[in-house]
Amino acid sequence: MLLAVDVGNTQTHLGVFENDELVHEWRASTDARRSSDELALMFGEFLGLADLSFSRQISGVCIASVVPRSTQQLRDMTLRYFGFPALVVEPGVKTGIAVLTDNPKDVGADRVCNAVAAHHLWPDDPVVIVDFGTAIKVEALTAKGEFLGGAIAPGLEIAATALFSTAARLTRVELTAPPTAIGRSTVTALQSGIIFGTAALVDGLVGLVVSELGGRAKVIATGGLAGTVGSHCKTIEGIEPTLTLIGLRLIFDRNAEVA
Secondary structure (H helix, E strand, O other), X not given: OEEEEEEOOOEEEEEEEEOOEEXXXXXXXXXXXXXXXXXXXXXXXXXXXXXOEOOEEOOEEEEEEOOHHHHHHHHHHHHHHHOOOOEEOOOOOOOOOEEOOOOHHHOOHHHHHHHHHHHXXXXXXXXXXXXEOOXXXXXEEOOOOEEEEEEEEEOHHHHHXXXXXXXXXXXXXXXXXXXXXXXXXXXXXXXXXXXXXXXXXXXXXXXXXXXXXXXXXXXXXXXXXXXXXXXXXXXXOEEOOOHHHHHHHHXXXXXXXXX
16 A cells, blocks of 8 residues: 655645555644654554554555655654655656756646646646645646646635734634625625635636647646635636645656666
C-alpha cells in the first residue's frame, strides 16, 4: 500500500492507495512546528483508524509539500518509523509531464501533481485545473501534457479573513452560499460577496486561460474548498477532490518503474 501525503499551507491531506484505488483518506491542519515524532504520533493515529500501522502493509510513502520545514520532518519521520525513505516530489523526480514555465523548479509540488493526474484522467484534452486551497490556482495544461503555468489569486479564507480583520463593523460569517446574490442582511450580503464574488473571479480567470489555450479545455476543480465554491462557477465541469493524491500515486509508480 502507498501512503500519499499532500502538505498544503493550511491543510495536510493523507491518502492510502491499494494498487490504483484510494481506500482511505484524512485531513489534518498543517503545523510546521510539528517534529518528526509528533508527525509520527498523528500519522499513527490515522493509520490505526484503518487497522494499519508503521510496521504493517504500508510499503511506500510519496510526499508533495509546499512547507519546507514540514518536508524535512516528514522525510525524517518516514525513514525512522516506516524504515525506508520517502519519495518527495521535487526537481529530478520523474513525472511524465513537461513543465514549460520560465522557472520550472519554482513550480509547487502540488501543482505538478495536479497536472500529472489531470493529464492521466483526460489524456486527449487540454485541461484547466482550478485548485481551491489557501490560494486559488488556475493552471493550464495542453493536450500533450505540457504544464504552461497559470494564475494565482487569494484563497477564499484569506480574502474573507482580510475583510473581517480590516472592517471594524463586519463580523465573521459562515462561508456558505446565500439563497440569492442580493443579500437582505449584512450576513447574506457578505456571503454573497465572498462566495459568488470568488466564483465570478474564477470564471473570469478560467475564461481568459481557456481562450489562450485555443478556446477549448476540460475545466476541473480540486482542493479543500472546491465544494464550497465550485458548484457556483459556470465554467467548472466537475470536481475531483483527490486530484493531488492521484498525482502522487502516479508519480510514485513512475519512479518505481525506473528504480
